[in-house]
Amino acid sequence: MPSDVEQWKDEIYGTDIRAHIERFAEEGWESIPDDETGAWFERFKWYGLYHQRAGQESYFMMRIGPPGGVLKPGQFRTMAEIAREFSTGPAENPIFGNGWLDVTTRQAIQLHWINLEDVPEIFERLEASGLSTIQACGDSWRNIVGCPVAGKDRHEFVDAETLADDLHDAFKGNSEHSNLPRKWKVSVTGCREGCGQGDINDLAFEPAEREVDGEAVRGYNVRVGGGLARNEPRFAKEIDVFVTPEEAVDVAAGISALFRDHGDRENRYNARIKFLMDEWGPEKFRRVLQDDYVDFELPSAGEDLRSEYSYNAGTTHGHGDHVGVHEQRDGDNYVGLNVLVGRIGADEALELADVADEYGSGEVRLTQRQNVILTDVPDENVDELLAEPVLEHYSPDPDAFQRGSIACTGTEFCSLSIVETKNRQVRYSRWLTENVSLPADVEDFHIHLSGCTASCAQPQIADVSLRGMKTRKDGEPVEAFDIGLAGGLGERPQFAQWVRQRVPADEVPGAIEHLVETYVAEREGEETFREFARDMDEEELAALCEPKETSYEDGFLHNTKRTWYPYAEDDDLDASPAPTNPDDTPVSADD
Amino acid sequence: MTVSVRTFDDGAWVSVDNERVVGVSELWRLSGFCPCEVGDVMLEAFVEADSTDEEVKASAVGRCIACGESGSMGWLTVGRLVDGEFRRTDPNEVQSHTAEP
Numbered sequence A: 001m002p003s004d005v006e007q008w009k010d011e012i013y014g015t016d017i018r019a020h021i022e023r024f025a026e027e028g029w030e031s032i033p034d035d036e037t038g039a040w041f042e043r044f045k046w047y048g049l050y051h052q053r054a055g056q057e058s059y060f061m062m063r064i065g066p067p068g069g070v071l072k073p074g075q076f077r078t079m080a081e082i083a084r085e086f087s088t089g090p091a092e093n094p095i096f097g098n099g100w101l102d103v104t105t106r107q108a109i110q111l112h113w114i115n116l117e118d119v120p121e122i123f124e125r126l127e128a129s130g131l132s133t134i135q136a137c138g139d140s141w142r143n144i145v146g147c148p149v150a151g152k153d154r155h156e157f158v159d160a161e162t163l164a165d166d167l168h169d170a171f172k173g174n175s176e177h178s179n180l181p182r183k184w185k186v187s188v189t190g191c192r193e194g195c196g197q198g199d200i201n202d203l204a205f206e207p208a209e210r211e212v213d214g215e216a217v218r219g220y221n222v223r224v225g226g227g228l229a230r231n232e233p234r235f236a237k238e239i240d241v242f243v244t245p246e247e248a249v250d251v252a253a254g255i256s257a258l259f260r261d262h263g264d265r266e267n268r269y270n271a272r273i274k275f276l277m278d279e280w281g282p283e284k285f286r287r288v289l290q291d292d293y294v295d296f297e298l299p300s301a302g303e304d305l306r307s308e309y310s311y312n313a314g315t316t317h318g319h320g321d322h323v324g325v326h327e328q329r330d331g332d333n334y335v336g337l338n339v340l341v342g343r344i345g346a347d348e349a350l351e352l353a354d355v356a357d358e359y360g361s362g363e364v365r366l367t368q369r370q371n372v373i374l375t376d377v378p379d380e381n382v383d384e385l386l387a388e389p390v391l392e393h394y395s396p397d398p399d400a401f402q403r404g405s406i407a408c409t410g411t412e413f414c415s416l417s418i419v420e421t422k423n424r425q426v427r428y429s430r431w432l433t434e435n436v437s438l439p440a441d442v443e444d445f446h447i448h449l450s451g452c453t454a455s456c457a458q459p460q461i462a463d464v465s466l467r468g469m470k471t472r473k474d475g476e477p478v479e480a481f482d483i484g485l486a487g488g489l490g491e492r493p494q495f496a497q498w499v500r501q502r503v504p505a506d507e508v509p510g511a512i513e514h515l516v517e518t519y520v521a522e523r524e525g526e527e528t529f530r531e532f533a534r535d536m537d538e539e540e541l542a543a544l545c546e547p548k549e550t551s552y553e554d555g556f557l558h559n560t561k562r563t564w565y566p567y568a569e570d571d572d573l574d575a576s577p578a579p580t581n582p583d584d585t586p587v588s589a590d591d
Numbered sequence B: 001m002t003v004s005v006r007t008f009d010d011g012a013w014v015s016v017d018n019e020r021v022v023g024v025s026e027l028w029r030l031s032g033f034c035p036c037e038v039g040d041v042m043l044e045a046f047v048e049a050d051s052t053d054e055e056v057k058a059s060a061v062g063r064c065i066a067c068g069e070s071g072s073m074g075w076l077t078v079g080r081l082v083d084g085e086f087r088r089t090d091p092n093e094v095q096s097h098t099a100e101p
Ligand code: HEM
Pocket: A050, A061, A104, A105, A106, A107, A108, A110, A185, A200, A201, A226, A227, A228, A229, A230, A269, A272, A408, A409, A413, A414, A415, A416, A454, A455, A456, A457, A458, B010
């Protein structure tokens, strides 16, 4: 039997949802019939609106996904202004205040505490600036990710920016592809370094070259079926297909239609294309694609560049991110800035928009490490840009732990989460910076923290992977983490091995301290952590990260799920003001 | 009195009459789920929910934090209906794990 969600999607989905959002916004939160909230919240996701967790009723997360993370001049400012005006809630976050933007691991921006009544105006402003929330969540083409410096990069092999834009234009709002069995995540890589992270996406275009009619043509090899969620991580599989940049959109349409028709619509846990790939294997997949979904002969795969991939590859010559000042192909520079756990205060975001205008072209780009990049900075502007006060906090030269930390949304807003994430990760990284030292050649140390197995922070491809769990400590349930080690991408990508289960959250920094100290003491030459750990078995890896209490104090050990907002003065669920009016007063108070 | 019961937010909650009432990620005392006499099982996602006149039941996937066993489980009683009002079950109340739903 098709799931509830499938029935709701059959009734109303895609662009038809917009008029209903406008109507509910006009009539107010309470006009959504109680017995239809499940259906409407599911549909709202297609327009980038995700209802927040219990205790925060009437508030939404809004996601805006620019293809490849590229924000044209002015667009970042628009979002910062919207964040300042609309993205504030009834209580403050002790580290981040009230009103901010979250840069996500799929090169999007998330705003929280959005009231439905404000949505039409926000949509209008976004659209006036050339932005949209379409398909940012929901069962369809999500934001297309890729090399964040596509079009500028000296290492570029094919023009990934153009393809990301072409795919965005072809599939956003396309009714043929708007109702898929599950989310559909696409990545385009054009560089020699592999920084599009194609391996963990449903559909990946990877740079390749092939002879076509006697001539060497640059284009893409196609991989299908990557994904990290639900304890079932998969790397995308090579399906032995080469596409030219001109044919890529047609082949993508074929693959998306194949998923639309053959993906599992009965069981949402089995719906992602990785499970169809498990069942069929790449040969059958290719055959069905060729026979039923494209009307020209698919060439076999070309020669790829994977042996050159250095992004998050765990090699000494590799680069783990885009932080720092780097020369562009045209002689200008891009300046990558570290954003700890992806969160930027709205006022600081406006300052960043100002310096992007003043010293660069005004373009701001978002990376899959939750960072931002200012592009097109001429040599003569670099020093002045680096001297700007806002770059002290959003630094092009951060400490290695600050630089390597990623965290997902967590119990602050997310229903699925088991633990508090972003504030905790900020505190972990500060403690590590103060108490643990890395040698100068280790510029970044990747610690990815996810609140549950959905794996939004991509924990499996980090040096240290943290995944939210529960355990008991002195008899009491406490927030905890499973610890995984030595994952990463590159020519031979590898998921982290989970070597410690259910470590209480306050003992995690001690475990990482032990691990780093052992690594630093025992590594050979300039070995990276992944190289150091490569030949260790599970037991040896587990011995590296012995849990231990330290001077680190955890503020959120006891069940942040049971609160309406983990940082509120009175955090009890019954103390929640939600549902509220747009001014954050309780709905019931004014009538 | 009939109530409307379903899973919500991608399996994060069981809702009763469209109100989210029981969430994942709590520890439940279950016998029969794992080798432990009484397992201490963290629910990771609700798969299905249903009700009788007296009870709200759900099936879930979870993991025992004592022995590490993980997988799907049969019906749990997550709450009772008293005069049509929902009262959540205390997760510390030991329940025997029944067959797969
Ligand atoms: C309100 C907060 C969020 C909720 C409720 C949520 C929900 C989910 C769910 C249900 C999955 C599993 C999908 C599956 O079954 O395959 C998932 C996976 C994922 N989400 Fe989120 N998510 C949230 C925030 C984010 C954020 C902030 C990002 C960054 C853009 C993100 C990116 C991802 C990624 C990268 C994966 C895993 C990789 C994969 O399987 O492809 N999510 N999320």
